[in-house]
Amino acid sequence: MKTKNIYWIITGILNLFTALLHLIAGQMDLINPLFLSNLSLQIQAELLGVWHMVTIILFASSWMYFKYGFDTKSNNNLETVSFISYLYIAFSFAFIFSSFYQSVFALQWVLLLPIGILGLVGIKKSKSNN
Structure with a gap:
């Protein structure tokens, strides 16, 4: 009998946190100020759409990590x-x-890299259980 993959469950939790952070804090810190800028409405609408495409990917991949972590x-x-x-x-x-490139610290990788690495560690665990 196969067991749960704890690495994928932890990855799902970290990813869900990232998705919520992106949705709430990102909207307030990055997207809302964008609407006050001089960018055209067309560009603002497209950037908002792309922003929430990422939000959808974050939530969907969280679900996948949870799904495979428990099953x-x-x-x-x-x-x-x-x-x-x-x-x-x-x-x-x-x-x-x-x-x-921009000489700034874009902090997003601090959450994204561990998600990817934990996912791959979970693959090793899954292979060793077979």
Whole structure:
């Protein structure tokens, strides 16, 4: 009998926290000031849409980590979790590189990188249980 994958459950919790932080604090700190800027309404609308596309990805991937963390019987979970985890690692590198490029500290990678790494650690655990 297979057990729960605690790494994916922890990853889901961290990811859900990130999603809520993105939705609430990000909206207040980044998006609301955007609406006070001189950018055209078209650009504001598109940036708002992209912002909430990311919000959707964060919540959907949280659900996937939880789903596979609690139901380890599915054989498809390794490919799905691997894909999501590598995306998070790539997302974190985007923030690391943009931080260096702009000479500012974009903190987002501090949450995104551990999500990706924990997802991959959970894959190793899942393989060792088979």
